[in-house]
Amino acid sequence: MSSQVHEFQAEARQLLDLVVHSIYSNKDSFLRELISNSSDALDKLRLESLRDSELEADVADLHIRLTADADARTLTVADNGIGMSREDVIDLIGTVAKSGTAKMRQALAEAGEGGASEELIGQFGIGFYSAFMVADRVTMVTRKAGETVGTRWESTGDGTYTVDDVADAPQGTAITLSLKPTDTDNAVHDYTDPQVLRGLVKRYSDFIAWPIRMAETVTVPADEEGGEPTVEQTDATLNSQKALWAKSKDEVSAAEYADFYRHLSHNWDEPLETISLHAEGTFEYQALMFLPSQAPLDMFARERSGGLHLYVRRVFITDDGADLLPEYLRFVQGVVDANDLSLNVSRELLQQDRQIRAIRRRLVKKVISTVQELQDRRPEDYATFWTHFGPVFKEGLVNDPDNFQAVLKASVFGTTHGEEPTSLADYVERCPADQQVIYYMTGESRQQIERSPHLEGFRAKGIEVLLLSDPVDELWTSAMPEFDGRRFVSVAKGEAALDDDAAETDTAERDAEFTELLAWLTEVLAADVMQTRLTKRLTDSAACLVGDTFSMSPQLEKLYRASGQQVPHMKRVLELNPEHPLVTGLAKAYADAGEERSGLVPTAQLVYAMAVLAEGGELADPAEFAKLLSDTLVAGLQ
CATH class of the missing domain: 3.30.230.80 (Ribosomal Protein S5; domain 2)
Incomplete structure (x- = not known):
């Protein structure tokens, strides 16, 4: 096949531009990445030769070789591993076969400004591109094991690359870097210096399982008879290959x-x-x-x-x-x-x-x-771990029932006790002796949960509640687990166990005052609520929505719908605060209206909508709510 000129994939071209032109505090990373790629190629050939006894490949002396030419200012990193076909070269080198490329470019750009970009080299499979940090031109010659024709790939990093067939290419891959001038002001090494290469291999790749070799020139002293010293080439192995x-x-x-x-x-x-x-x-x-x-x-x-x-x-x-x-x-x-x-x-x-x-x-x-x-033992390190991996680790509460309790014990959760997350062991230790459950509430963020009216009664009585804001929390809590013999109880489900005997002496008489209103509200809001009742959990808000003990939370409904599953709308209970002026005013208006109460329907609908919004929910028809609110405000001003 004749020589072909290709353009880099658009995203790859932008990424390459960032790699070449960003300021890196450590350009040495290119050598580590190329050696790692070679090591992977040798691993894959070794495995393939074991799987396929008919594979025509030389596996007698698998190794990586560095060849430096100070006069030509080139450095070659070569291996006799699995190699690549022409299609592999175009697919793997000409494109970035990863998702999230935009995020990748953003991360590299931001890191480049701060001089810490080397931390991202290789993280997205872009190790090959790091060669352009130190090279004006990169030439790769490769032949896949078992094939007879090799491929040459070459680019100056200007947005295009050429691909040619090579009839006599050896098995494996050789990458030759035409190095940029040494920049002593920025402490960039001379990568043609054998001692520099030896030091970098020792530092970053000493543990590679395959020998990394380099030809070195040594001077043999003269013998005792007075002969001249001689110069010889030796093949030195640079790494210890320690497992x-x-x-x-x-x-x-x-x-x-x-x-x-x-x-x-x-x-x-x-x-x-x-x-x-x-x-x-x-x-x-x-x-x-x-x-x-x-x-x-x-x-x-x-x-x-x-x-x-x-x-x-x-x-x-x-x-x-x-x-x-x-x-x-x-x-x-x-x-x-x-x-x-x-x-x-x-x-x-x-x-x-x-x-x-x-x-x-x-x-x-x-x-x-x-x-x-x-x-x-190391709370600070654990805090670092949890910040980065906590939501992922908690997936085990859903996916690993055999280790559920161990994962639960090793996890921490947001809490009303303070800003720092708490372990369940610490939560239980702080519990009053008569509290045999663990209270929690789920939501989309800690801020949303903390503002929820469902917490008001618990906060007023000093009862600690876990604040669970990761999506996975919706899944594992729905199974109603236990810890240390204590059930998990949602403060947004069932009836709140916040009874106070001293304050409940007039409960029956109070409930009788609202009986007809509650029945009327249940009828008016029948499309959305299963029941209306007076609350024990509210102190400041007028109303809130509460699920049945075994019902699905609104957040869990949303997660299932986002994943494409059809979930029926779950009706919940509307709880009213009998001490709130809005509720007492509605009760009085209901009693005064006699038989004609249609004018109170908009108010009932607004009470329900406010309860939805207060918990961070979404209204089915926001435009209708806005109109309803506007009409009610106008009527109140007349």
Whole structure:
């Protein structure tokens, strides 16, 4: 096929422009990313050769090679791994095969202004583009294992790239960077200097499982007979190839763990916690996992893969360990190396393998217990974890019934007790001795919940209520769980247990005064309410809407409808505050109206609408409400 000139995908072109022209405080990240890509290519070839015995590929000496040419100012990063076909090159290099590209560009632009953009390199799979930070031109020659024709890709980063066929390309991928001039003012290294390259590999890629080689020139001293010194070329391996997960924590420094975490996650933040696990017995395996200190921007992307890499006896199997941890722990990064799995185990078989299931159970319990330990021993680190991953972690309350109580215990929740979230253990400790339930309320935000009239009576009596504002809270609380033998009770459902014997002596007489009004309101508002009654939970507001004990909350209805499910409109109870002037005025107007009460219907409708708005709900017909309110105000002014 002849040479072709292509334009970068529009979003990729904008992203490339940001990478090239933004100010980075650490351009060294390009080498780490290219070496990591090469390592992945070698892993994939090793696995493919085990799966396909007829694959025509050389796997005798898999390695990564750095070649620097100071005179030509070029640096080549090459591997003899899986390689790419022509279609792969166009699809993977010419486009950004990720969602959320606009968010990606925004994050890079903002970070570029602050000089911290290197933290985002690789986070969205853009490691290859980082080469343009240090190169005026990038040339890639690649041949996919098993194919006979290779592909050359070349670009100066100006918005276009060329693609050619290469008949004699070696297996694997070689990326040659035509380096920009060394910028000593900004402390950018000379990437043709062997000592610079050796130092960068040692710092960022020492743990890569494959040898990273580089030809070095050494001077051999003269022999004792007075001969001349000689200059020789040696092939040096720059990395130690240590498998950190096979070592105990005492043998590995925090810096080594941090570098390994960055290699796996393609992030530049520090790991919040390192989890090392060595299992012996029936199933032997080692695991090294990390809790990140920052959430990736694609945390909620549907196509986001798992964060664990699976190896079998140091042989790479997959970098999408979705079967090793449930989705609510998808933020965990790390490696699991098992001894007894079949080397040619397929992705389909992983889900059915009983050893994988056993490993998964152990890993899940270890991660949850580690989160619990952070909560108990390092509150500041736990607060960082919860800020970034709390809503994701709580998905386990819905999706992992086996570990429900453990996840619940390791979680914290907003509360009326103060601004800081609380654990359930602390909530229970503060409870009065006679309170055998845990009160909560759900909503779209803490601010909305705090302003809800449903809290008035509980606040007046000093009863603590959990404020649950994450969407997942609507789901797990609907199952009416328990903690420490105490049921969860919504303050927006059922009748509020706020009786005060001293204040209830005249209850029967008071209720009789409103009996007819309540029946009339139930009839007038029959399309929206199932009952109208006097309230025990309101102190300041005129009215509120309350669900049945087993009913679905308005927020949960909205979530189901947003997901495309048909949910019938749930009628609720309208509760009135008999001490509020609006309610007492309505009762008097009702008594004075005699048999002709049609003029009070708009007021009844307004009371209902105000109750909907007070809890942050949405009116079915806002325009009709506005007209009704306007007409009522006008009538009052006449």
